[in-house]
Amino acid sequence: xxxxxxxxxxxxxxxxxxxxxxxxxxxxxxxxxxxxxxxxxxxxxxxxxxxxxxxxxxxxxxxxxxxxxxxxxxxxxxxxxxxxxxxxxxxxxxxxxxxxxxxxxxxxxxxxxxxxxxxxxxxxxxxxxxxxxxxxxxxxxxxxxxxxxxxxxxxxxxxxxxxxxxxxxxxxxxxxxxxxxxxxxxxxxxxxxxxxxxxxxxxxxxxxxxxxxxxxxxxxxxxxxxxxxxxxxxxxxxxxxxxxxxxxxxxxxxxxxxxxxxxxxxxxxxxxxxxxxxxxxxxxxxxxxxxxxxxxxxxxxxxxxxxxxxxxxxxxxxxxxxxxxxxxxxxxxxxxxxxxxxxxxxxxxxxxxxxxxxxxxxxxxxxxxxxxxxxxxxxxxxxxxxxxxxxxxxxx
Amino acid sequence: xxxxxxxxxxxxxxxxxxxxxxxxxxxxxxxxxxxxxxxxxxxxxxxxxxxxxxxxxxxxxxxxxxxxxxxxxxxxxxxxxxxxxxxxxxxxxxxxxxxxxxxxxxxxxxxxxxxxxxxxxxxxxxxxxxxxxxxxxxxxxxxxxxxxxxxxxxxxxxxxxxxxxxxxxxxxxxxxxxxxxxxxxxxxxxxxxxxxxxxxxxxxxxxxxxxxxxxxxxxxxxxxxxxxxxxxxxxxxxxxxxxxxxxxxxxxxxxxxxxxxxxxxxxxxxxxxxxxxxxxxxxxxxxxxxxxxxxxxxxxxxxxxxxxxxxxxxxxxxxxxxxxxxxxxxxxxxxxxxxxxxxxxxxxxxxxxxxxxxxxxxxxxxxxxxxxxxxxxxxxxxxxxxxxxxxxxxxx
Numbered sequence: 001x002x003x004x005x006x007x008x009x010x011x012x013x014x015x016x017x018x019x020x021x022x023x024x025x026x027x028x029x030x031x032x033x034x035x036x037x038x039x040x041x042x043x044x045x046x047x048x049x050x051x052x053x054x055x056x057x058x059x060x061x062x063x064x065x066x067x068x069x070x071x072x073x074x075x076x077x078x079x080x081x082x083x084x085x086x087x088x089x090x091x092x093x094x095x096x097x098x099x100x101x102x103x104x105x106x107x108x109x110x111x112x113x114x115x116x117x118x119x120x121x122x123x124x125x126x127x128x129x130x131x132x133x134x135x136x137x138x139x140x141x142x143x144x145x146x147x148x149x150x151x152x153x154x155x156x157x158x159x160x161x162x163x164x165x166x167x168x169x170x171x172x173x174x175x176x177x178x179x180x181x182x183x184x185x186x187x188x189x190x191x192x193x194x195x196x197x198x199x200x201x202x203x204x205x206x207x208x209x210x211x212x213x214x215x216x217x218x219x220x221x222x223x224x225x226x227x228x229x230x231x232x233x234x235x236x237x238x239x240x241x242x243x244x245x246x247x248x249x250x251x252x253x254x255x256x257x258x259x260x261x262x263x264x265x266x267x268x269x270x271x272x273x274x275x276x277x278x279x280x281x282x283x284x285x286x287x288x289x290x291x292x293x294x295x296x297x298x299x300x301x302x303x304x305x306x307x308x309x310x311x312x313x314x315x316x317x318x319x320x321x322x323x324x325x326x327x328x329x330x331x332x333x334x335x336x337x338x339x340x341x342x343x344x345x346x347x348x349x350x351x352x353x354x355x356x357x358x359x360x361x362x363x364x365x366x367x368x369x370x371x372x373x374x375x376x377x378x379x380x381x382x383x384x385x386x387x388x389x390x391x392x393x394x395x396x
Numbered sequence: 397x398x399x400x401x402x403x404x405x406x407x408x409x410x411x412x413x414x415x416x417x418x419x420x421x422x423x424x425x426x427x428x429x430x431x432x433x434x435x436x437x438x439x440x441x442x443x444x445x446x447x448x449x450x451x452x453x454x455x456x457x458x459x460x461x462x463x464x465x466x467x468x469x470x471x472x473x474x475x476x477x478x479x480x481x482x483x484x485x486x487x488x489x490x491x492x493x494x495x496x497x498x499x500x501x502x503x504x505x506x507x508x509x510x511x512x513x514x515x516x517x518x519x520x521x522x523x524x525x526x527x528x529x530x531x532x533x534x535x536x537x538x539x540x541x542x543x544x545x546x547x548x549x550x551x552x553x554x555x556x557x558x559x560x561x562x563x564x565x566x567x568x569x570x571x572x573x574x575x576x577x578x579x580x581x582x583x584x585x586x587x588x589x590x591x592x593x594x595x596x597x598x599x600x601x602x603x604x605x606x607x608x609x610x611x612x613x614x615x616x617x618x619x620x621x622x623x624x625x626x627x628x629x630x631x632x633x634x635x636x637x638x639x640x641x642x643x644x645x646x647x648x649x650x651x652x653x654x655x656x657x658x659x660x661x662x663x664x665x666x667x668x669x670x671x672x673x674x675x676x677x678x679x680x681x682x683x684x685x686x687x688x689x690x691x692x693x694x695x696x697x698x699x700x701x702x703x704x705x706x707x708x709x710x711x712x713x714x715x716x717x718x719x720x721x722x723x724x725x726x727x728x729x730x731x732x733x734x735x736x737x738x739x740x741x742x743x744x745x746x747x748x749x750x751x752x753x754x755x756x757x758x759x760x761x762x763x764x765x766x767x768x769x770x771x772x773x774x775x776x777x778x779x780x781x782x783x784x785x786x787x788x789x790x791x792x
Contacts (some may be wrong), residue, residue, distance in 0.1 A: 078506075109520075109524035110474075121513060125505065151567060152564065153567075154561050160570075165549065168548065168549065171547060174567035183590055190583070200780075382594055382595055
């Protein structure tokens with residue numbers, strides 16, 4: 001199958017590209033290296049020493065014998081994207097090509113606008129290019145569980161049947177997201193749904209939980225194939241950040257009470273889910289939503305898990321509650337459905353002590369590369385609110 | 397009160413500016429003349445001979461003795477808008493400053509991107525400027541009833557209580573809008589809701605029906621104060637277009653079966669509603685949604701009303717069904733709530749034969765200015781679908 005990966009140089013994009021390539025698919029990548037640029041701008045970096053895209057592709061050819069094609073450019077540039085789609089004629093597009101950080105989107109007007117522009121306009125360009133060149137192509141779009149927020153009812157997969165004043169309809173699940181980044185994904189979902197019902201495109205929206213983990217089957221084959229691993233305040237997801245903090249002796253930074261409950265999954269399961277979606281495409285005209293996570297944890301529970309695994313490995317791990325820079329409920333009802341991917345055959349890698357220890361050990365290898373000042377949050381959701389100062393990292 | 401009108405040179409913006417000015421408020425206008433520019437690009441024009449913004453403001457000063465301040469620039473330019481908000485320090489912002497046409501948004505990738513960029517990024521810039529300079533200011537934002545689409549349940553005003561698996565929550569009403577323009581308004585609603593709950597801003601989202609009519613108390617005072625009146629395929633709303641067609645002997649263009657039911661209101665009631673919203677502001681932190689229309693009609697019913705009123709005035713009015721360029725249900729359930737503005741005191745001007753005859757007579761005055769080739773739709777929602785050719789206008 002001809003598969004195009006947007007954002008194919010990223011944390012998930014690069015391992016996904018290798019996975020499909022390893023399976024014999026014809027894989028092409030689009031990337032504009034915005035994640036690398038954002039790190040440059042903040043003087044931060046991936047924990048793992050990732051190679052340039054060309055070095056990665058060369059190493060992959062050497063290791064696997066497979067070729068991955070690359071297109072360098074921005075999907076916000078409609079003419080560029082149009083020409084790529086017209087050349088590749090993909091049968092599936094896996095779309096990771098977005099600004100993925102909530103705190104980055106809340107940093108300033110400039111980054112908020114950049115986030116919504118990049119994500120919404122990029123996806124809109126993609127929908128037009130698919131309509132015009134490959135109307136049968138299956139779009140597999142990465143959404144986020146954060147689109148739903150934390151409603152007081154069970155979260156369903158994309159749609160909900162509503163009975164109201166004696167009548168019934170099945171409608172998009174109402175969303176109350178928690179950041180301008182999450183909102184950009186909600187906008188995307190609405191636009192994609194429209195393209196499916198109006199133009200007859202087909203799409204699977206993968207509302208993904210928080211991803212953790214550092215290694216996949218393919219990245220483990222050669223050090224040059226390693227994927228990026230972020231732990232900084234902007235691009236580090238919570239469990240990855242906790243693991244780095246445990247290894248470097250920094251207190252685990254729990255925001256507020258830590259009762260915030262979310263869905264989580266291992267990076268290996270991200271690849272499994274995307275593969276399942278691609279191999280079992282939506283019907284023409286169908287907009288299908290899968291909730292992509294394997295387990296629910298509160299932030300406090302995660303901190304305790306990392307503390308236990310770290311302690312077993314001889315680290316001195318302290319859990320500390322910090323003033324919450326976000327505006328969010330710190331304890332709330334949370335129960336989200338996630339059966340559709342299991343029904344397609346997902347076999348989860350659950351978060352256990354062994355897995356955590358293996359992540360911690362991998363991090364240990366790159367310990368000297370950790371930039372400690374990048375970890376504590378400086379972006380506040382509501383800068384007008386008085387928030388107590390963060391304790392300095394050295395206090396930990 | 398200091399009131400800032402975004403899009404204050406437009407069909408509704410200009411009459412709104414005069415209304416608040418007449419009431420003694422300190423009114424400022426922002427506009428970048430994009431509507432005038434779009435008309436230039438299509439070689440079309442307003443039916444009414446509107447004056448330049450400066451001539452309008454001068455005439456208004458002469459007629460009323462009141463001063464309206466003007467700022468020429470785009471709200472997509474965050475620094476420009478920020479500086480205007482910092483200078484005006486508005487207590488209320490009435491936001492009409494968006495690309496308002498569904499067919500224009502569906503014309504091409506370029507116009508789709510322009511629509512979502514102008515509307516979403518412009519509003520995002522506004523929210524940041526309000527947060528930073530006037531956090532107590534009341535945002536009165538023009539939304540559209542089209543955000544809801546045509547669900548099979550009653551449409552409530554913005555929110556709906558959902559009971560699901562034994563639990564309850566009140567959540568945003570799920571939306572299935574019918575064009576990329578309508579989607580941009582849905583995105584706006586989500587972003588504004590977020591700004592209210594995260595930054596404590598206050599906003600009223602006026603989900604407006606289709607506006608008709610040509611005259612308000614203020615525009616009638618002097619010919620130089622006339623507001624624009626569009627009847628072309630992009631910016632003409634259905635009833636206004638039917639009235640022009642009746643006067644020039646063009647068949648009324650009903651798309652498909654004409655069973656599409658929508659909410660409608662008179663331009664005089666738009667001003668009343670906006671005034672009611674401004675005079676009864678939302679609470680700090682509140683995102684309030686009003687459905688702003690006074691009556692529901694199907695397109696077929698409207699055509700018959702115009703046919704009857706036109707015939708009484710001696711016009712030969714034919715109703716003709718054309719292939720529908722839109723992708724939409726042509727007969728469907730439709731029942732939308734609209735009690736909140738009535739509760740605040742709205743006294744509707746209903747659509748009767750007398751009102752229709754008065755609109756037709758006003759149009760008659762400008763009959764020579766009608767550009768007939770601008771009326772029939774050339775933009776199809778789904779250009780891939782085979783649609784029968786439109787009959788040429790001369791056949792009418």
